[in-house]
Amino acid sequence: MSSHPRGHLVYAARGVLSVHTGQGTSIVPANRVAWTPAGTTHHHRAHGDTDMRIVFLPPSLARLVPDHPAVFTASDLARSALLTLTGPRNYDPAARPLDPAARARLRRVLVDELHEAPEQPLHLPDPHDDRLQAVARLLHESPADNTPLAELGRTIGASARTLSRLLHHELGMTFYAWRTQLRLLSEGHDTTYVAHACGWANPSHFIAAFTKLVGTTPGRHRAGRQGDPFGVV
Structure with missing residues (x-):
C-alpha cells in the first residue's frame, strides 16, 4: 500500500484494473477511469494483460473532482487526453515532447470531462x-x-x-x-x-x-x- 501527495487518475488502456483503498475496491475496465485523492492509501492490481496509465493532478484541478475515491465513464475525449498525457511523447527520446502549456490544457480538458461524467457504481466497500x-x-x-x-x-x-x-x-x-x-x-x-x-x-x-x-x-x-x-x- 502507498499514498501520494497529489491525487491521481488511473486508466486501463488495455485490460482491467482494480484500485484498493481503505474505503473499498474500485473496478476499472477499459471504458472507466478511477480517481484516488491525495494522501489516500491504496494499491493497484492488474487483471490479465493490462496497460495502466496514471495522470497526477495539481491541487488546483484536484479541487474539481470528488474528495473520495471514485470511478467515472471515460468519454472519447477524456480517453484521448489520458492517452496523450501518458503516451510516447512523454518518454520516447525520438518523439517531440509535449510542452508544459499543452499538458496543462489537456489536464484541464480531462478534468472538465470527468466533471460532467456521473460517478459509476463500480465500488465495493470494505x-x-x-x-x-x-x-x-x-x-x-x-x-x-x-x-x-x-x-x-x-x-x-x-x-x-x-x-x-x-x-x-x-x-x-x-x-x-x-x-x-x-x-x-x-x-x-x-x-x-x-x-x-x-x-x-x-x-x-x-x-x-x-x-x-x-x-x-x-x-x-x-x-x-x-x-x-x-x-x-
Missing part, C-alpha cells in the same frame, strides 16, 4: 469490523458459496442479526446486496464463466443483475473497447 472482515474473506475465497448469513455467522462467531446490523451501519446495505455486488465485481473471463463461478445457474440472471448495478449489459459495458472481462451482451 468493512472495518473484524466479524464482517471475516465474512468478507470467506466470500472472496468462494464467491459462488450460497451459505446463509446465519451459518456464516456461526462459523465466525456472530449472530445473523449482529452481522446484518453491522452491514447496515458500516456499509449501508443488506447482506444480499453486499454479496451480490461482490460477485458482480469479481474478476473473470466470459459472461457464462463468471455467472457460473459466482453462483448464477443461468447467465441471463447474472446479466440482469449486472445491468441493474452498472446500468448496462456486460457486453455493452465494454463499449466495443479492448480489455472487457466479459464476452457477450
Whole structure:
C-alpha cells in the first residue's frame, strides 16, 4: 500500500484494473477511469494483460473532482487526453515532447470531462469490523458459496442479526446486496464463466443483475473497447 501527495487518475488502456483503498475496491475496465485523492492509501492490481496509465493532478484541478475515491465513464475525449498525457511523447527520446502549456490544457480538458461524467457504481466497500472482515474473506475465497448469513455467522462467531446490523451501519446495505455486488465485481473471463463461478445457474440472471448495478449489459459495458472481462451482451 502507498499514498501520494497529489491525487491521481488511473486508466486501463488495455485490460482491467482494480484500485484498493481503505474505503473499498474500485473496478476499472477499459471504458472507466478511477480517481484516488491525495494522501489516500491504496494499491493497484492488474487483471490479465493490462496497460495502466496514471495522470497526477495539481491541487488546483484536484479541487474539481470528488474528495473520495471514485470511478467515472471515460468519454472519447477524456480517453484521448489520458492517452496523450501518458503516451510516447512523454518518454520516447525520438518523439517531440509535449510542452508544459499543452499538458496543462489537456489536464484541464480531462478534468472538465470527468466533471460532467456521473460517478459509476463500480465500488465495493470494505468493512472495518473484524466479524464482517471475516465474512468478507470467506466470500472472496468462494464467491459462488450460497451459505446463509446465519451459518456464516456461526462459523465466525456472530449472530445473523449482529452481522446484518453491522452491514447496515458500516456499509449501508443488506447482506444480499453486499454479496451480490461482490460477485458482480469479481474478476473473470466470459459472461457464462463468471455467472457460473459466482453462483448464477443461468447467465441471463447474472446479466440482469449486472445491468441493474452498472446500468448496462456486460457486453455493452465494454463499449466495443479492448480489455472487457466479459464476452457477450
